[in-house]
Amino acid sequence: MKKWMIVFSALLLAAPAMAADWEFSGSQRMATFWNSFDYGDFTVNGEDDDADLTWNFQTNSRLEAKVKADKVKGHIELGLKGSDGSDVDVATRRAYGTWKFSDSAALTVGKDYSPIIQFTSGQVIDDDLGLAGIGTNDSFRPGQLRLELGDFQIAAITPYGSQTVGGAGSDLDKYLPKLEAAYAGKIGSFTFTPAAGFQYLKEERGASAVLTDDVDIISYILGLELGYEIGPVYIKAAGGWGQNWSNANWNADGYTSNANAGAALNAAGDDTEDCMSWQAALILGFKVSDALLLEAGAGYRSDDNDAASDQDEAWSAYLQAVVTLAPGVYIVPEVGYFDFMDNAAGEDEGYRWYAGAKWQIDF
8 A cells, every 4th residue: 555655646746747848958159269359548467458269168058948838838048157177157047937828918937038138139259249238238137027918028027236326335225126028020021129128226325425315216228129031131220228227237248338337426416427328230141051141240339428528339340150060050150349449538448359150059
């Protein structure tokens, strides 16, 4: 009897898993690039320029599990980060569950890409940067409650509160989740995705030595992504405009001076000087064959803070070939350039050239 009870208990525990469909996959990536840096009016380690080799296991290499059971599905994606032979760490890139409660509506709970993100560019430098933060909108993968209604989605997201204006002794409070929404539209071969986001923070004076009153930090972003295909040729464009991006952790990748893209305290210490930012990207691609895709792209960004004397600008451009050696096996040679232009104080921030390739195997 005891033996049968053990077997019966094991079957009960296994039943949910037996009723679900599991799928495992992985993507392992290596970056092999030569970089040349010019630091402009600055120095790094006493040098005003430098050259360096990147030969790294990319931090966006991953192991994934997808599960589906009736109207519920889940997705867990672990980032694998070891590079130099040491066992570094495993990070949770995405972990969410989705309940499809009608034919055109679903609720997602967990950690995932948020609605304003733009996967417009295939740029592979810096762990598949994709012009993020220097032409295309990036919002990382925050915790969220997301409602999908057909092609429309809206998400209540973990608010970001790591950047203050009052410094030590102030108290940064969150009263609302960060909100983002997007709509994915299509007319024939033309696609368009408008998106928007908003975050509100209140910073209380507390023991701050520089705040003279409580202040509000308001961040918002508007984005638009466009795409058009005609035969083997495609054209894509993306852009964003808004206020105090870095206070909401928007577009912090790919840009050396993102700290300047947030609110600053005014001279009286009782209000904020806000930063208005905008960026845009243009991508051109040509599918030569099933084994070869060519792409070129460029992005530009400008941050204009009321507390600064000038705009902080930067731009980037690249040219690449996506070579498919076999199903799931890719080499992506790429050459590109970053120009960090002048900062808000009018100082030259230098530039960077790079050339090399990304190697990727998906399984």
